Amino acid sequence: MKLKITPLQVVVHSAALLLSVWVIWDLFFNTLNINPIQTAMQHSGKIALIFLTLTLACTPLNILFGLRQTLKLRRTLGLFTFMFAAFHFFIFVGIDYAFDWSLLKIEFYEKRFVIVGLAAGTILALLAVTSFKWWMKKLGKNWKRLHKFIYLAAGLVIVHYAWAKKGDLFSLQGDILGSLAFGLVLAFLLLIRIPAVRKAANSLRGRVKRRQISTSNSKEPVNL
Numbered sequence: 165m166k167l168k169i170t171p172l173q174v175v176v177h178s179a180a181l182l183l184s185v186w187v188i189w190d191l192f193f194n195t196l197n198i199n200p201i202q203t204a205m206q207h208s209g210k211i212a213l214i215f216l217t218l219t220l221a222c223t224p225l226n227i228l229f230g231l232r233q234t235l236k237l238r239r240t241l242g243l244f245t246f247m248f249a250a251f252h253f254f255i256f257v258g259i260d261y262a263f264d265w266s267l268l269k270i271e272f273y274e275k276r277f278v279i280v281g282l283a284a285g286t287i288l289a290l291l292a293v294t295s296f297k298w299w300m301k302k303l304g305k306n307w308k309r310l311h312k313f314i315y316l317a318a319g320l321v322i323v324h325y326a327w328a329k330k331g332d333l334f335s336l337q338g339d340i341l342g343s344l345a346f347g348l349v350l351a352f353l354l355l356i357r358i359p360a361v362r363k364a365a366n367s368l369r370g371r372v373k374r375r376q377i378s379t380s381n382s383k384e385p386v387n388l
Contacts, residue, residue: 180215184247187204202260205252205255212246228369277324
């Protein structure tokens with residue numbers, strides 16, 4: 165059986181590999197950085213957010229532009245999202261705090277962004293574990309219901325990002341520029357999924373395609 169690997173899949177896997185090397189380099193070999201652990205933790209968290217955004221962008225890209233090949237990337241992008249989120253969590257728990265549960269307990273109690281991040285990470289872990297075909301067959305219709313929790317995870321990640329940067333999205337205070345930008349992009353990607361919006365987008369894409377075909381046909385030379 166031949167493995168069919170598309171150029172997009174090569175790009176996604178190559179990007180994930182290079183970004184993994186970047187995080188590991190920051191953590192163990194970046195001697196120029198004053199706090200390599202914090203840098204690696206921040207980078208892994210931001211990369212996880214980027215992959216989460218790309219995961220949620222697959223369906224809208226198909227709706228808006230008919231890019232069906234992106235649908236095959238959703239699971240891969242979702243698994244890479246979880247992988248970098250796991251890096252982020254491991255660096256925080258295992259390297260920064262060396263699995264010192266007495267100190268970690270204080271962090272969980274005192275820092276709300278840690279609790280929100282843990283909740284988002286738990287959802288991503290559950291979705292990663294159940295992303296395989298065996299679970300799809302086992303859960304049936306409930307599988308789609310379960311995987312809609314990715315929207316909740318996305319919201320929690322945005323809040324976690326804002327609070328970790330000492331920002332407050334609700335009062336629009338502090339360092340919220342990055343989290344606000346990601347939040348607006350994710351809101352747009354979720355908006356496209358609303359049935360009425362999705363139907364209108366599909367209808368518009370159909371009209372544009374028919375017009376392009378009509379224009380192309382009218383430009384064809386007439387054979388005498």
